[in-house]
Amino acid sequence: MSDAEVQISMFDRIGGPVTVDRLVESFYQRMDTLPEARTIRAMHAPDLGQVKSVLKRYLTEWTGGPKLYSVEKGHPRLRQRHLGFAIGDSERDAWLTCMRGALEETVADAAARSDMDAALTKLADWMRNTAGNPHDTGAGRP
Numbered sequence: 001m002s003d004a005e006v007q008i009s010m011f012d013r014i015g016g017p018v019t020v021d022r023l024v025e026s027f028y029q030r031m032d033t034l035p036e037a038r039t040i041r042a043m044h045a046p047d048l049g050q051v052k053s054v055l056k057r058y059l060t061e062w063t064g065g066p067k068l069y070s071v072e073k074g075h076p077r078l079r080q081r082h083l084g085f086a087i088g089d090s091e092r093d094a095w096l097t098c099m100r101g102a103l104e105e106t107v108a109d110a111a112a113r114s115d116m117d118a119a120l121t122k123l124a125d126w127m128r129n130t131a132g133n134p135h136d137t138g139a140g141r142p
């Protein structure tokens with residue numbers, strides 16, 4: 001691979017650890033205060049400290065930065081970890097509203113912001129687990 005083809009990770013494109021930290025703080029600040037996020041806020045513990053720290057580690061790894069999540073938690077199995085919470089279209093939309101505001105506020109590079117938005121939208125879509133989710137229409141589920 002020539003120098004011109006070296007891949008820059010999403011982690012570096014958005015601004016590394018400083019941005020991940022600010023992004024997650026802004027995301028939960030929005031979840032904590034936006035009326036449209038009230039339902040998903042109520043799914044979380046009163047103190048968001050723990051989940052903030054886990055999401056920072058997860059996003060660091062998921063964007064191609066240091067593997068701070070899996071060393072501690074193993075394979076993310078993120079959808080499975082969310083099965084205890086009823087996530088449908090409106091919960092996904094509330095989550096994305098908080099995340100999009102946080103991306104706007106903290107990721108300066110417009111192309112990186114839009115790529116992050118697209119990737120997180122897919123992930124949030126996939127997290128839905130209530131009846132009628134297209135991911136659950138296949139066989140093999142009780």
Ligand code: HEM
Pocket residue numbers: 040043044045051054055058073078081082085087091092095120123124125127128
């Ligand atoms: C789509 C709507 C979503 C809802 C309603 C939701 C809700 C939740 C809730 C209630 C928890 C548990 C918090 C606690 O323990 O207090 C959680 C954990 C978590 N969520 Fe989500 N989530 C959503 C989407 C996502 C997405 C798209 C990601 C990835 C970018 C994500 C990443 C995480 C992580 C990393 C944890 C911690 C899991 C662990 O303990 O290892 N969530 N989420």
